[in-house]
Amino acid sequence: MKNTLKIVLFFTIILAVLLVVPSICNAANIEVNEGEDLVQKISEAADGDTIILNADFEISVIEITNKTLTIDGNDHTISGIEGVEAVSGKNQTLISASVGSSITLENLTLTNSPKYGVQAYNGGKVILKGVEISECGYGGVLNNGGVVEIQDLTLGFNGDLTNNGIEMGKGSSLEGQDVEPILIMNGTLTSSEKENVIYIAENDEISSFKVQNIYDTTVDKIYVDGNKIVITDSNNSVKFESNESERVTTGNASGDTYFPNPTITIEVPNMPSISFEIQFGGTLTQESLESKIDLSDTNLVIDGFFIDKDYKDEFDFRGEVQSNITLYAKLSEASETVDPEKPSDEEEKPAEEEKDDTPKTGVSNYIGIAATIAVVSLATIVVIKKKNA
Numbered sequence: 001m002k003n004t005l006k007i008v009l010f011f012t013i014i015l016a017v018l019l020v021v022p023s024i025c026n027a028a029n030i031e032v033n034e035g036e037d038l039v040q041k042i043s044e045a046a047d048g049d050t051i052i053l054n055a056d057f058e059i060s061v062i063e064i065t066n067k068t069l070t071i072d073g074n075d076h077t078i079s080g081i082e083g084v085e086a087v088s089g090k091n092q093t094l095i096s097a098s099v100g101s102s103i104t105l106e107n108l109t110l111t112n113s114p115k116y117g118v119q120a121y122n123g124g125k126v127i128l129k130g131v132e133i134s135e136c137g138y139g140g141v142l143n144n145g146g147v148v149e150i151q152d153l154t155l156g157f158n159g160d161l162t163n164n165g166i167e168m169g170k171g172s173s174l175e176g177q178d179v180e181p182i183l184i185m186n187g188t189l190t191s192s193e194k195e196n197v198i199y200i201a202e203n204d205e206i207s208s209f210k211v212q213n214i215y216d217t218t219v220d221k222i223y224v225d226g227n228k229i230v231i232t233d234s235n236n237s238v239k240f241e242s243n244e245s246e247r248v249t250t251g252n253a254s255g256d257t258y259f260p261n262p263t264i265t266i267e268v269p270n271m272p273s274i275s276f277e278i279q280f281g282g283t284l285t286q287e288s289l290e291s292k293i294d295l296s297d298t299n300l301v302i303d304g305f306f307i308d309k310d311y312k313d314e315f316d317f318r319g320e321v322q323s324n325i326t327l328y329a330k331l332s333e334a335s336e337t338v339d340p341e342k343p344s345d346e347e348e349k350p351a352e353e354e355k356d357d358t359p360k361t362g363v364s365n366y367i368g369i370a371a372t373i374a375v376v377s378l379a380t381i382v383v384i385k386k387k388n389a
Helices: 002-026 038-044 286-290 363-388
Strands: 029-032 050-053 057-059 062-064 068-080 095-097 102-111 116-121 125-134 139-144 147-155 166-169 182-191 198-200 209-213 221-225 228-232 238-241 263-267 274-277 300-306 325-333
Touching: 029 038, 038 050, 038 057, 038 062, 038 068, 095 102, 095 125, 102 116, 116 125, 125 139, 139 147, 182 221, 182 228, 182 238, 198 228, 209 221, 286 300
Parallel strands: 029 050, 050 068, 057 068, 062 095, 068 102, 095 116, 102 125, 116 139, 125 147, 139 166, 147 182, 166 198, 182 209, 263 325
Antiparallel strands: 221 228, 228 238, 263 274, 300 325
16 A cells, blocks of 8 residues: 555656646747847747847837746837827737736836836736836836736836826726736835826726735835825835725725834923834834933933823833824933042042152162162172182
8 A cells, every 4th residue: 555655656746747847948038139020029939938138129019818928128128119109999008918927027128108018917917027117108007907016116207197107907898807906016116206106097997906015025015005005115104105096995905004104202301392203013212212312411311201291100112113102201310420430539639738758769769779789799709709719
C-alpha cells in the first residue's frame, strides 16, 4: 500500500512538471525595433511572453484578451497617432487588457491618446510599474470593471478640461455583468495634479468598487472613506481623494476604512497651545511630549501630563492613539541643587585671616636636595678609595 502511494505521488509530480515546464520554456523575450509593427508583434506574442521596445511607437489601439504579457517600454514611449480625434462608442484607448488577460506595463510612457492611456476591462488586469501617463484626452487609466494594480505610477494632466487620472467605472456594455472595478495599491502613486487623481464615474452603471493594499511592499495606501476613495502616504496623511459618488456607499464599497491622523493638543500654563499630528494607531511618550515644550528661558520643569485641567488624572502612555486628544502639562519651579563635586563659592575662597604656613616644597627644592646627596656620596667614595690605597 505504501509503495503504491509513493508511485502515485511520483507520477503526480512528474505530470505537474511536464505541464509547467513547457509554458516556462516557451515564454520568450520579443524585441521590437524601429520601423516594425508593434501591434502585430503583440498580437502574435504567446502567453507569458515579454515585449521589449527598442524605440518609440505611434499606434491606434492594442487590445489583449486571454493571455498574460509583459510590455517593457525600456524607457520608451507609446503615443496615439497625431491628429486623431475621439469617436463616441469606439475603443480608442492605447492599451486595453480584456477578459482573461493580465498585462504588466513597465518602464513605459503613454501619451496623446484620443481617450485613455490604458484600460482594464471586464475582469482584465493591468499592472503599472514605472509607468508615466499624460496628455490623454479622456483620462490616464480607465478601470472599467477590471483590476488595476499600482506599483509605480506617475500621472500628469489627463482630460479635456479637467484632470481625470484613474477613472473607476462600469460602462453600459457591462450592464448585468457580475464585475466591479478593483484598485490595488502595491507601491506609489504620484501626480502633478491634485484634483480627480482618482475619479468615480458618475454617468455609467457603477454601483460598487473594491480597494486593496498589499501591505508587505506598499508605500502609499488606499482606503474607502464613505463614498470616496482616499490615497495616503506612508505617514497616513492624505495625498489624493476622489470625488464623492452617491451611487457608491460604504455598504457596497469594500476595502480598508480610512481613519484620519489624530491631532494632539498640549495646553501649557501661560503659553500658547501646541498642536501636532500623530499617525493613526501610534503611541506617545513622555519624552516626545516634553520635546514640544520650550522651557529654556524659564525656571520651570514639567511634572507630568494630564487629561484634565485640575491635574488629577495622568495620561496613560501605553495605549494606541486613535482620536484627537487634549493634554494638560503640569509645571513647577525647579529646585536649586548643589553639585557635590563642585565646591561652593565660600569653599573655593580661603579665609583672609588664615595664613598658609606649609613649607614650600616645589620641584626646585627637590633638585637641590638631590644634588647635595650626590656630592656627599661622591666625596665619601673618594675618601674610602684613598684609605684602601
